[in-house]
Amino acid sequence: MMTEEHIKEAISLRYLELLAAYNGYKTSTSYPDYGTDLDVKEISFREENIKKRFFETGRELKFQLKATTERGIIIEGDFIHPELTVSFSNPEIKSIFLIEPDKSQILNNYLAREGGELQNYRADICIGYGDWLKYECNKLRINCIESRPWNNRIKRVIDIIE
Numbered sequence: 001m002m003t004e005e006h007i008k009e010a011i012s013l014r015y016l017e018l019l020a021a022y023n024g025y026k027t028s029t030s031y032p033d034y035g036t037d038l039d040v041k042e043i044s045f046r047e048e049n050i051k052k053r054f055f056e057t058g059r060e061l062k063f064q065l066k067a068t069t070e071r072g073i074i075i076e077g078d079f080i081h082p083e084l085t086v087s088f089s090n091p092e093i094k095s096i097f098l099i100e101p102d103k104s105q106i107l108n109n110y111l112a113r114e115g116g117e118l119q120n121y122r123a124d125i126c127i128g129y130g131d132w133l134k135y136e137c138n139k140l141r142i143n144c145i146e147s148r149p150w151n152n153r154i155k156r157v158i159d160i161i162e
Contacts, residue, residue, distance in 0.1 A: 013037055016063065023087065026056065038063040082136045094161040097137050097144040098153070099130040105148070 002010070016038055017027045026041040042059040045052045061080060085095035100106055106123040137144035143160050147153060 009037070016040075036062045036064060082133065082140050082142050085142055086140050095142055096157055096160055097133055097142065098147045099133055099144060100147045101127065101130055102148070103127055 013029070020027045020040045024043060026043050028039045028041070029037065030039075040061045040063065042057040043054055044057045045054045047053075061084065063080075080097075082095075082097065085093075100109075103120075103123050106126050107118050107120070110119045110122065134144050136142075145153075145156055145160070
C-alpha cells in the first residue's frame with residue numbers, strides 16, 4: 001500500500017503530465033529519479049518535403065514535486081521560467097517564486113550542502129538570476145518574495161495564495 005504522501009505525489013505528477021501534453025510538450029520520468037520527478041521537453045517542427053518533422057528544441061524543464069497539503073503541491077527547481085506559470089489557465093493553480101538576495105546566505109548554503117571552498121562566482125550567478133527572476137515576475141504580475149525571514153515565510157505564502 002502506498003503512503004498518503006506517495007499517492008499525492010503520483011497524482012501531482014500525472015496532473016503535470018496532462019498539462020504538459022495538453023500544451024504540446026513531451027514528458028518523461030525515470031526510476032529511480034534522483035531528485036527529478038518529471039522532465040518536460042519543448043517540441044517543434046519543420047517542413048521537409050511537404051511533411052512535418054517534429055524534434056525536441058533542447059529547451060527542457062526538470063521538476064521535483066513535493067506534496068505539502070491536502071490540496072497542494074510545490075514544484076521546485078532551478079531555472080523554472082515565470083512564463084510557464086502564466087500559461088496555467090486554471091485559477092486554482094497558484095504560483096509563487098522565492099528568491100534569496102543575500103550572497104553570503106547563498107555561499108553558506110553551498111558550503112553546507114557541498115563542502116569545499118566558497119563558490120563566489122556561482123553565488124554571483126545565482127544573485128543575477130534572482131534579480132532577473134524578480135524583474136520577470138513583476139513584469140508578468142507573478143508573486144515573487146524573498147525567502148527570508150524564514151520564521152514567517154509559510155504565513156507570507158499562505159497570505160498570497162488565499
